[in-house]
Amino acid sequence: MSLDVKLAATQALLTEIAAKHPDAVLANSYGAEDMVLTDLIARLSLPLQVFSLDTGRLPAETYTLMQQVAERYPAVPVKVYFPETAATETYVNTHGINGFYQSVELRKSCCQVRKIEPLKRALAGKTAWITGLRREQSPTRQDLGNQEFDADNGLMKFNPLIEWTEAEVWEYIRSNDVPYNALHDQRYPSIGCAPCTRAITVGEDVRAGRWWWENPESKECGLHIKSSPLKRPA
Secondary structure, three states, rough: HHHHHHHHHHHHHHHOOHHHHOOOEEEEEOOOOHHHHHHHHOOOOOOOOOEOOOOOOHHHHHHHHHHHOOOOOOOOOOEEOOOOOOHHHHHHHHOOOOOHOOOOHHHHHOOOHHHHHHHHHHHHHOOOEEEEOOHHHHHHOOOOOOOOEOOOEEEEEEOOOOOOHHHHHHHHHHOOOOOOOHHHHHHOOOOOOHHHEEEOOOOOOOOOOEEOOOOOOHOOOOOOOOOOOOOOOO
């Protein structure tokens, strides 16, 4: 399947989402995939909302991109959600500023405070959300489809780029002069919090730089755990 065909399918799905779920929101983590979707929403003039989660531990390059996006896409404002102050203080005072290195459980607890709880607030009252997930990104994403019911959050979840390859994402970015995180040019294909992200070496999996001290099977923060079968919206 060519990129042109995939692009047409993605545009059609985004347009359908906007029509059926006018309150749908795109979760923009400022990765390459999310920048493709933000650019498409702007080009198609779709009335879709966009939000981002600022964990308080993001790389400086991500904040630079945030500003670039605000200036490049004024018609697509990004609403930013932050962790609750009390929960963050409790975690740090109990486990230390970098306690997440000590165990998978403590890492997931940190993600719960800095990502999952803010996500719940971002999705509250919505009927659908959109992500930049791709099937080839991770072993934990192999069985994902382009849409499913997100039982944990109680709404539809759409993955318009699920079939895209990494090369196709970058072909779109370069062909359309889409802004992207400068860390990508330093061999950071997947970018999260600064202390949990590193550059990869030649031949490593694209997600190898995320939580590199863990096994691949545990490398999810909880934002994208699938807990229900594929289901089309009514």
